[in-house]
Each structure stands twice: as structure tokens, then as C-alpha cells.
Amino acid sequence: MLDIRVVRDDLDSVKRALATRGVDASVLDELWDTDQRARAASTKRDELRAEVNSISKEIAQLMRSGMAESAESLRERSRAIGEELSQWESRAGDLETERRDALLKIPNIPSREAPVGASEADNVIVRWWSPESGMHDGSDIKLPDYEDYQRKPHWEVGSELGILDLERAAKISGSMFPMFRGLGATMERALTYFALDAHSDAFEEIRPPTLVRTATMISTGHLPKFEEDAYRLERDDLYAIPTAEVPLTSLAKDEILREEELPVRLTAFTSCFRREAGSAGRDTRGLLRLHEFDKVEILAYTTPAQAAEMHAELLSRAENLLQQLGLTYRVLDLCTADLGNSSKRTFDLECYSPGTGLWLEVSSVSWFGDYQARRANIRFRSSETNQIEFIHTLNGSALAWARIWAVIVETYRLSDGSISIPEVLRVYMRNLEKIPAK
RNA sequence: GGAGAGGUGCCAGAGUGGUCGAAUGGGUCUCACUGCUAAUGAGUUGACCUGGGAAACCGGGUCCGAGGGUUCAAAUCCCUCCCUCUCCGCCA
Secondary structure, rough: OOOOHHHOOOHHHHHHHHHOOOOHHHHHHHHHHHHHHHHHHHHHHHHHHHHHHHHHHHHHHHHOOOOOHHHHHHHHHHHHHHHHHHHHHHHHHHHEEEEEEEEHHHOOOOOOOOOOOOOHHOOEEEEEEEEEOOEEOOOOOOOOOOOOOOOOOOOHHHHHHEOOOOOHHHHHOOOOOOEEHHHHHHHHHHHHHHHHHHHHOEEEEEEOOOOEEEHHHHOOOOOOOHHHHHOOEHHHOOEEEEOHHHHHOOOOOOOEEEEHHOEEEEEEEEEEEEOOOOOOOOOOOOOOOOOOEEEEEEEEEHHHHHHOOOOOOOOHHHHHHHHHHOOEEEEOOOOOOOOOOOOOOOEEEEEEEEEOEEEEEEEEEEEOOOOOHHHOOOOEEOOOOOOOOOOOOEEEEEEHHHHHHHHHHHHEEOOOEEOOOOOHHOOOOOOEEEOOOO
16 A cells, blocks of 8 residues: 555656556546545544534533533534534545545555566566576576477376376366375475475464455455455455465554564465466466465565565575576566566566476565555564654565476476486485386 | 353553543653662653644544444443353364
8 A cells, every 4th residue: 555645745756656557647646636635524524523522521511510501502512513523524434435445456656676667578587597507697598408308298297197186186176276196295295395494594484374354365455456366255254365475464464563573584385376367278287377376485574674685585585496496497577567566576486397388487576665564554663763664575485386396397307207306305205316107 | 053251552450421542550761869780769651644843842633342323422321243261062
């Protein structure tokens, strides 16, 4: 949520900044207008309330001094004001609600550093890495020389080895739900252990609830705009989380932290549920797009001053996992048009899938500024000035497993059809070196 | 799911229609005292919206789980909902 005061005081630069992500200026003009009217109405309301309050005090005086009789005319006057008051109360209330509803639908202002663009085609590739070539800047990606036997898509590899069973998953739950079996399932678990252990030096491990209230979904910006994307349990008015970002952000909802407590680093493993409405048929083969997948998330609360460094830390942690897994990836600096609703700046990590020839998004590392903190009302008290300010939130996937799983089984496929298990996972897989060919 | 109790400030806890943003105790911070620590004494200590001011600050409004209602006036009375605890039932 934007700070209404910024919109009020600097409408033009808010318009300009949001135009880069396609928000029409009229939306902001309307908001500005609503704000003016809301303030006028609430001022009027407060004046009337002040009058009623002071009359009530007078009445109390009279009652105490036993002059109940003479209070009657005051009562009459107050009743009359009360009628006018209730009209202004409902008018001000409506306008305040209108203002909040509008504010909840307006996306965050992009960072000045985010590349300006009109579509995802304008995302900037800032660097790439492969086990053979190491780290390079964004120009001229040189893919490893994949063998033919690595060019088999993971859904074929998976069913051939009996480690991925999409047919039966569909029988159970429908399409776009995965089911891992045998060592395929073990590898998912190994990835989870691997990642959580990797973050355990600095991050508190959380196992949060995966069904959450409406207010929790609003705090991160997933509602009200993206209602269609979320699974909802109507009977109990709960939503299935699309990412652990949702419960982890609300962990400190309505709290005032001490500056010394910051930064707070949290990590969580959860299933993530997405309806993927509107993306039917697009890149849905195999594990490319799923209604349910597992993910380890890393998330931080920081002061505004700590945010930039934390953003870099989260990104490097996600990259580090990919490097340890030996997977070729590239880093994208998302342009203003492709930025998520709540984000000021986002880096996506995409792994190259040799079996499909696609770059698959496996992590998204974002800085939200105070946008989510404002919605969730998470603040901190500055130890220097003693003032209360909103914190900044940041998070990233580290990492999203289904797609990683896909890239691993393709990349590590050997000529005999078996899969070599990445070194770092073996300790979590009973020291096995291979998933054997059938 | 059934029965009961309860949700008040940083914490504990009082308050059943006006003098209550709220007693008291603890904690916090400041000062005094003290060789130091402790103890003691005095003071201090909420958030949000809004108007004025460069600021310190000053004025108005809101907030006692949430939302409605009654009343000139609600922490206090009424209704609905949420949550917590205890017991019973059920259950991994």
C-alpha cells in the first residue's frame, strides 16, 4: 500500500512512476479526489463530535450538581447535532473505505533502479552462470554442450524411471498436480533438507500454517486484486497460501519491533497452491506449471537502510544453491512492466532446462519497500530517533523444487538412462550416487 | 461438537453509564541520592487520523478483541462475530 500522504503531496511523480508499470493516471486522480473529500468529511465529522462531547460534559456537570431539569435543553440540542453527525459519520466512513479500497489495488512504486520496460521482453539479463564457464555478465550466454541423452524432457525421464507419476496424480487431483515416487520423492525431500540447512547459519526455520485468513492474504498484496489466482476454502473462509511469503510476512503483523532486532531472517518450507487461472495450456507440460508445488522461502524484515544489502544477500543465497546443485542459470532484473504488484525491484533466477530448451523461473527475489509492511502494519522504533517507522520486507525463493527437480533429472541424466545424484544431495539420500535406470 | 470462564496500555491487573486514555503494581527511561552495584525517592512512559507550527509543541477526533445498536453521553448496557483458556466428546 502506498502512503496516501505521498499521493497527496506529490501526485505527479507518483503518476509518472506508476505509468512505467501501466497504471493509468486517472486512477490516481480519482484517488486524490477521494482523499480530498474524505478529509473534508472527516474534519466535519470530528467537529460535530467535539461539540457533542462538550455538551455531554456540560450535562454531566449539571447532573452532578443536581440540576437535572436544566439539562433537558442541552439534551435536545445534542440530539439535533447527533442527527447531523450520523450523516457525516456515514459519509466520512464511506469515503475512507473507498480510499482504502483504491489504495489496496494500486501497485507499488518501482525502484528507480528497476529497468523501465513495456513487457517481459524488456527484462535485463544481468549475468549467467554455468558449471563449465562460471560467472559471466549478461551478454552472450554460452550454454554447456549438452549430450543428446540430456535433451529428454523430465516428464519422459520421470515416468521412464518411475520417479514421477503425473498420470496417477491426475487421477487423484487433476492435471497440474505432481506426484513424485521412490527416489524422486526422496530427492524432493533431500532438496528441502539441503536448502534449510544451507540457510540455518542465519535464518530462523519456521513451519507456518498453509491455510490463512483473508487479512493475511491482503497484507502481502495477494488480495484483493488477485482473488482468481488463489484457492479458497469457502466454508471456513480460508485461503491456501500461494507462497510462504504470505504467512511469514504476517508473522509480525501489528507489531512494533525494536531496531536492534532487525534484520529478522526467516526461512520456511511449505507447499504452495496456485490456481493458475488464465494460464491454461501455456507451458503446462510436466512440472512446468503446477497447482501445487513445494518451495523453501527466505524472507527478511529490515530497516530501510538495511534493505539493499539484504536484497543482495537473499539473491546470492538463492544463486549459491543453484551453483552447489550445478545448474546453469541466468539472473534477470525485471523491468517495471513485469514487476509483481507489491515489488519495487525483483531479480528472477531462471535455470536452463536442456530437456525442454526453456529457461525456467526457479526463484524470484524481491524488495517490497514498506508496501507490505504498511498493509500488515509492521513497524520498528528507531533506536536513534525513537521514532516509529515501517519496516521493509524482502523475500526470495530458495528454491522452488518442482522445476529444480525437472532441471536436475534432465541435466544429470547419463547415457545409460540413470541419473547421477548431485553431490550435495547425496548425504540426504542415504549416500546413493544414482537413481538407477529401469 | 457440547458446557463454562474470559479478552483492558510493554506486562500483570482494577474498573459495570458521565469526574476513564483508563487505578494500582511491575517494567522502561530521566533525575536525585550512592565510591560502585543494589536499594530508595521524585518524575516519565501508548498508537492512529487530522488542523496549526521550521521545530519543540499545541488543538480536535478515534482506539479497552472486531463490527453493529441503545443513550445527550459506552471500557461499562444490548446484539452478532472472532479469539483464548478449562472440562467433556472426537481425533493424527
